Amino acid sequence: MLKTLLAKNRAARYLIAATMGVVGVGCFAPFGLFWLAPLVWLGFFWLLREADSPRQGLLTGLAFGMGFFLTGVSWVFVSLSVFGGMPWWLAGPAAFLFCTVMALFPMVAGYVFKRWQPAAFWRQALLFAALIAAVDWLKGWIFTGFPWLTVGYSQAAPSPLAGFAPLLGVHGLSLLVALSGALLVRWRVGVPFAALLAIAGFSLQQVAWTTPVGEPISVALVQGNVPQEMKFRPEAFFRTLDLYRELIAQNPAQLTVLPETAIPVFIDQIPIDFLDELKALAKRQNGDIIFGTLTGVGENYFNSAVSIGSSPLQVYSKNHLVPFGEFIPAGFAWFMAYANIPMSSFTRGPEVQTPLAVAGQHVAANICYEDVFGEEIIRALPAAGILANLSNTAWFGHSLAQPQHLQISQMRAAETGRPMLRATNTGMTAIIDAQGHVSATLPAFTTGVLNGDVRAYEGMTPYARFGNWLALGLIAALALLGLTGKRQGAD
Numbered sequence: 310m311l312k313t314l315l316a317k318n319r320a321a322r323y324l325i326a327a328t329m330g331v332v333g334v335g336c337f338a339p340f341g342l343f344w345l346a347p348l349v350w351l352g353f354f355w356l357l358r359e360a361d362s363p364r365q366g367l368l369t370g371l372a373f374g375m376g377f378f379l380t381g382v383s384w385v386f387v388s389l390s391v392f393g394g395m396p397w398w399l400a401g402p403a404a405f406l407f408c409t410v411m412a413l414f415p416m417v418a419g420y421v422f423k424r425w426q427p428a429a430f431w432r433q434a435l436l437f438a439a440l441i442a443a444v445d446w447l448k449g450w451i452f453t454g455f456p457w458l459t460v461g462y463s464q465a466a467p468s469p470l471a472g473f474a475p476l477l478g479v480h481g482l483s484l485l486v487a488l489s490g491a492l493l494v495r496w497r498v499g500v501p502f503a504a505l506l507a508i509a510g511f512s513l514q515q516v517a518w519t520t521p522v523g524e525p526i527s528v529a530l531v532q533g534n535v536p537q538e539m540k541f542r543p544e545a546f547f548r549t550l551d552l553y554r555e556l557i558a559q560n561p562a563q564l565t566v567l568p569e570t571a572i573p574v575f576i577d578q579i580p581i582d583f584l585d586e587l588k589a590l591a592k593r594q595n596g597d598i599i600f601g602t603l604t605g606v607g608e609n610y611f612n613s614a615v616s617i618g619s620s621p622l623q624v625y626s627k628n629h630l631v632p633f634g635e636f637i638p639a640g641f642a643w644f645m646a647y648a649n650i651p652m653s654s655f656t657r658g659p660e661v662q663t664p665l666a667v668a669g670q671h672v673a674a675n676i677c678y679e680d681v682f683g684e685e686i687i688r689a690l691p692a693a694g695i696l697a698n699l700s701n702t703a704w705f706g707h708s709l710a711q712p713q714h715l716q717i718s719q720m721r722a723a724e725t726g727r728p729m730l731r732a733t734n735t736g737m738t739a740i741i742d743a744q745g746h747v748s749a750t751l752p753a754f755t756t757g758v759l760n761g762d763v764r765a766y767e768g769m770t771p772y773a774r775f776g777n778w779l780a781l782g783l784i785a786a787l788a789l790l791g792l793t794g795k796r797q798g799a800d
Contacts (some may be wrong), residue, residue, distance in 0.1 A: 312509025317364060317366070322370035329398060330376025336463035337381065338711035343468035344458065347503060350490030354414075354437050358494070370419025374412025381458045381733040382408060384708035411455065414444040428795045430495065436791025438488035442784045445483045446777065449682065450743070453632055456681050457713065460486050465719040466745040470506065472513030474723035474745065475770035481780035484787070519726030519743060519768035520695060527594070528763050529562035530730055532738040534756040537703035540734075541573050549573075550583050553600075557587065563596035564668040569612070569701040572602045576615060584617060591618025594750055597667035597733075598676065601699045609656035614674040614699050623665045625674040626658025629682055637726075664693040665734050670765050671770035672697050673727075678714070679722050680729075684721045684776040691773070696723050696727050698714055701734040711736045711753055719745040725773045728763050741756040 329352045330740040336346040353373055385407050390400035418440040427433050441460060449456030461482030464470040467531040471481055489506055531553055539545040548573050550572070557565055572579055579602065591598045597618030604613040604624055605685030611626035673689030673696050680686060682697045688697075698718055715737045722729040723745030731739045736753025740761045751759045771779060 317481040318482050322360075322365070325370060326353070326369045326372035327376035329353055329356075330373040330378075331380045333377050333380040334384055334458070337458060337709075337713055338465075339709065342467075343463050343470075345464045345492055346486045347490040347499075350441065350487045351493045351499075352459070352490075353636045354434070357419055357422050357437065358426075358433060360419075360423050362753040363420050364400055366423025366491050367420035371412055371416040371420070373558075374415035375408065375414070377458065378408040378411040379405070380714075381709065382411070384705040384710040385557065387708050388704045410452075411457070414448045419443045423791045424730075425793045427791055432509070432791045433490060433570050434491035434494075434791075435787040436595045437491045437646075438484050438772050439788035439791060441487035442480050442484035442565075442780070443788070444783070446480045446781065453548055453629070453683060457717075459483055460501055461712075462716055462720055464701075466747075467715045468722065469508075469514070470504045471512040471723055471745055474509035475518045475726055476513065477722050477780045478772045478777055479785070480777055484780065484784055485771055487698040488787070489691075491789060500783055507678060513702065518770040519766040521743075521764040522767045523669070523761040524767055525764045526564055526596075526670060527562040528761055529557070529572070530738050530740070530742070530751075530759040530761075531560075531565065531567045531734060532736065532745045532755065532757055532759070533568060534735050534754060535571075535703070537701075538614060540570070540701075540703070545653075546574070550580070550724065554583065554586060554590075556758050557590050557598065558664045561590070562760065563674070564670070564672070564730075565591065565596070565598040566697055566699065566730055567598070567600035568732050568734040569601040569614075569699040571600050571734070575605055575610070576613075588617050594602070595619050597665075599665065599697065600702070600751050601676065607761075611658055612655050612676055613658070614665070614676060614697075616665050618667070620667050623677075624668070625662055625665060627655070627676040627679060628658045628660055629660070629679045629685060630655055630657055632677060661688055664689050665736060665757040670695055672730075674699065677701065680714075680718050682725055683721060683772070686721050687773045687776060690725060690727070691769050692765065694727065694767060695730065695763060696721065696725065697730040697732070699732050702737075703735040707754070715739055715747070715750070716779075719747065726768060726773065727766050730763065747749065 329349055333349040336340045355368050357366050360369055386400055386404035390397050391394045395491045396526045422437055422440055445459045459479050461479035464482045489503045492502050535549055587598050597616050597620050599614050602615055604611045614625045616623045664673045673693035675698050677700050718729050718731055721743055722741045726743050728743050729741040737750055738759050739750040741749045742748050743766045749761050751757050
């Protein structure tokens, strides 16, 4: 009956594809329906199999992608309009265009699948899975990369498939999800395969890829909840300093972490007496404080994390900058003239930087969405025993961005076998253990401090050693197997 409907009404095909894309967002945080992911990509695979031509496969992929990204990253409009100061009549089309560009990736997968669709069902499943994972990987580096809503993130803990993260990383998980979904078209094959995959993932979770080292240290992650519209106003500056001073004083810890640009001026503009107070507060625990601020050398300035306290002052400067938010791509100065985004011309920090030696530990700092890029996070390993993310997600308001970002951090912890500390301005501030489980978190849009104890870890997971190469090799192998043999429609 459904086949007949799709044959008679092409618009129904695209509407169903877009609806599946919308439903697919439910696989990710904050909804957490990880078990739904194979069913969503089962539907996408079935629609592509039933498409009549490569053009119809292309449009099916585009419709799926539009539903998926317009729903899942709708917060781009919030950042541009509400907090970026861009008029709605420009922010709306800009956000729509951005989501359309993201939808091109599943569109390409749909076209390529239909253009070279194998005749054998199992080869179709292999090719489909390889294409879904491949376009997710491409999305992570083209145009500096935006790997948000990569399929594999839906399988962060507590999904049993999270056990594959230290081995294959997020792109390997994308491959497994898409493959299990495709095989479910024939449930007698798909159900046993999905069950076997879940059992294997659970078993892999019992493997100790890394081991704790040393004694636990006390940590305090500060969530200032400073409104974005007030953050860079001169009249709010000293209130911000007083807020952080009070929160730090009331929550002594060996390692205290403040959010990205918590102190939104250049470090040499911060009052000396305030820095001296911070240093004294850190030393009472024989510890250190890491805070986000701005640093500069000549005409170059950086989005940085600076440590102060018992250890010598150290600096980490953000390497992977956000297009439009932190640097202006060539030819887009006219576009930025309509926005009001402070400090939007940062300089990239060095690609490889030494972890911060603080509180007797080696901490690999990353800022904002740098933790979306797994192969960049592993640059600090094996030296670093703890990961720390400093973010200011106030730019995205009350949207899906915060829980999605927390889920991404969970994946980085699982891939590396390292705990992740997240200190954010408005949420979600959290402590994530070395297996990718959230140990503790603060409610979003509240002012507070998250206290806990964390141990450093040593050792290297397969993903930390080889990055995405294991997953890419598997993707290539499945693609070759899928393309080998007779194609559908061939004589």
